Amino acid sequence: MSVKANVTPVPDRVRVRRALLSVSDKSGLDDLAKGLAALGVELVSTGGTRKALEAAGLAVRDVSDLTGFPEIMDGRVKTLHPAVHGGLLGIRADPAHADAMRTHDIAGIDLLVVNLYPFEATLAGGADAATIVENVDIGGPAMIRAGAKNHGYVTVVVDPADYGELLAALQxxxxxxxxxxxxxxxxxxxxRTAAYDAAVSQWFAGAVGDAMPRRASFAGTLAEELRYGENPHQSAGFYKTGEARPGVATARQVQGKALSYNNINDTDAAFELVGEFDPDRTAAVAIIKHANPCGVAEGPDLLAAYRQALACDPVSAFGGIVALNRRLDRAAAEAIVQVFTEVIIAPDADPDAVAIIAAKKNLRLLLTGGLPDPRAAGRFVKSVAGGLLVQSRDAGVVDDLDLKVVTKRAPSDTELADLKFAFRVAKHVKSNAIVYARDGATVGIGAGQMSRVDSARIAARKAEDAAKALGLAEPLTRGSVVASDAFFPFADGLLSAVAAGATAVIQPGGSIRDDEVIAAADDNDIAMVLTGMRHFRH
Structure with a gap:
């Protein structure tokens, strides 16, 4: 059904004579209301908002004075009334609307100040379902939509951040x-109403177990308008969804210049990777460049882990992101600042470590208060032309998998530990991904190639370059293990790893040529473990 447009011209300037204020968030309310009162604006309000205004010494009418009807059902019904919605929706210059307002004694509402029940905060606080449902606002969104639709005559404010702009304009x-x-x-x-409804619908879909609802909405709040996107000719902004997962969006930036689009993207990749390593078991450091790791290591402390991670590819580490799974200490901070670094992200930092970082005024230091849980459920959204691709977070963890040895030789305990380490890292390398590891550190990483054998060769070549930089006689891929994020479609990728010096391999399996690949491993006395889980990352 279509609705005929009302073509009555709207004025440029509208005098605000009456304002309806009904807010959950009372911040800035007193100053706003006092400013309105000083301009001669009549204040009308509801429940707790009215009490707050009266406590501030302001004259305010209860909304029931307009409706002739009291608030009922614990405040669930108070503004859902023609006297309110007619006052918001009435087109003042339309004779029929004006006549209806006079006939039914409906007073115009020129300014609506509403913010909604704290649904998102209630949800984030872990409330039970009944409490969450009770915080679904009905009257607020209805009034906001009514006033915003009639913006030719009505000014609508939904955020305390806009109070100053409103008062300045009125004054x-x-x-x-x-x-x-x-x-x-x-x-x-x-x-605001779209974001609010999106939060409600997403929660409800999860509550009923609908992973892919028929209609889906995704919303965020602009945290910062960025200088540009991936490239200077692209506009960009950073929106926060309210998810409590520790990371860039929840971090406190201790120092450094503003984060760029690429900084945020790379820092998120780095911290998600380092979250794979339990800080109670080992210290871990990941160095990221262009969303791919150029070095990852675990060790007895952060300094040892950082040095091992840096050794993997010291050239690419220049201008990279460093992520740590433990509280940043002085020793690690002193080592990190020796290399030009864009961002350091960690759960926390010692005061003396913060002081060391402070000497590099442009170096960003982000503290998150925790690590992301690699097993936690979540959702990824990616735009494509005309649509959105939505998938669950890759919550697969190698420690939870039933690993299967398929070769004549089983890996040694040392090899198995390195295989698990390498597979953790491969999960965070762009596909096709090949990761060589030795003694709890990456020694060669091949990422984002169209051919898996090319990834294996690139990783081996980078290991050779790193060996030369470190003055080693041979690359550390000699005696290493290798992880592949997906199966080897042919034996050539495996044979490239063998040529680089790998002694054991971990991969998902599932190729029609698995038997051929396993036979090649046996021919070269290579131990092979299948995970049954793929980790493509595009």
Whole structure:
């Protein structure tokens, strides 16, 4: 059903004579209301908001004075009334609307200040289902949508951050708002209700076990407008979804210049990788460049782990991201600042480590308060032309898998530990991914190639370059193990790893040529373990 458009011209300037205020978040309310009152604006309010305004010494009418009906059902029904919605939706210049308002004694509402029940905060706080449902706002979104639709006459404010802009405009224009401001605020209002409904619908779909609901909404709040995107000619912004997972979005930036689009993307990749390593078991460090690891290592402490990670590819580490799974200490900080680094991200940092980082004024230091759980459920969204691709987070962890030895020779205990380490890292390397590891550290990484054999060769060549940089007689791939994020389609990829010096391999298996690959491993006395789980990352 289509609705005929009302073509009544709207004015540029509208005098604000009456304001309805109904807010859950009371921050900034007193100053706003006092500013409105000083401009001669009549204040109308509801429940807790009215009490707060009265406590501030302001004259305020209860919304029931407009409706002639009391709040009922514990406040569930208070603004859902024609006197409120007619006051918001009435087109003042339309004779029929104006006549209806006079006939039914409906007073116009020129300013609506509403923020919604704290659904997102209630959800994040781990409340039970009944409490979450009770925090689904009904009257608030209805009023916001009504006022925003009628922005030709009504100014709608949904965020305390906009109170200053509103008051400044009113004070500069003798109590009037202009159409440009009302349109801007209406756009923000519809964005807020859309985000709110998205949060409610996402929670409800999860509550009923619908992983892929028929209709899905995704929302975020702009945390920062970035200088540009991946390249200077692209615009970009950083939006936060409210997910409590420790990472860039939840971190406290202790120092350093603003993060760029690429910084945020790379830092997220680094911290997700280092979250694979239990800090109670071992210290771990990941160095990331362009969303791929160029070195990862675990060790007895962060300094040892950092040195091993750096040794994998010291050239690529220049200008990279360093992620740590433990509290940053002085020794590690002193080593990290010796190499040009864009970002350091860690759960926490010692004061003397912070002081060392402070000497590098542009170096960003992010502290998250915790590590991301690699097993936690979550969702990834990627845009494509005309649609969205949605999938669950890759929560597979090698320690939880039933590993199967398929070769004549089983890996030694040392090889098995390195195989698990390498497979943890391969999960975070762009496909096709090949990772050589030795003694709890990467010694060669091949990423993002169209051919798996090319990834194996590139990783081996980078290991040779690293050996030369370190003054070693031979690359550390000699005596290493190798992980592949997906199966070897042919034996050539495995044979490239053998040529590089690998003695054991871990891979998902599942190729129609698995028997051929296993036979090649046996011919070269290579131990092979199958995981049954693939870790493609594009």
């Amino acid at each position: 500069a224009n003798e109590g009037e708002t202009d159409l440009a401001l009302r349109r801007r605020l209406a756009a923000r209002a519809f964005g």
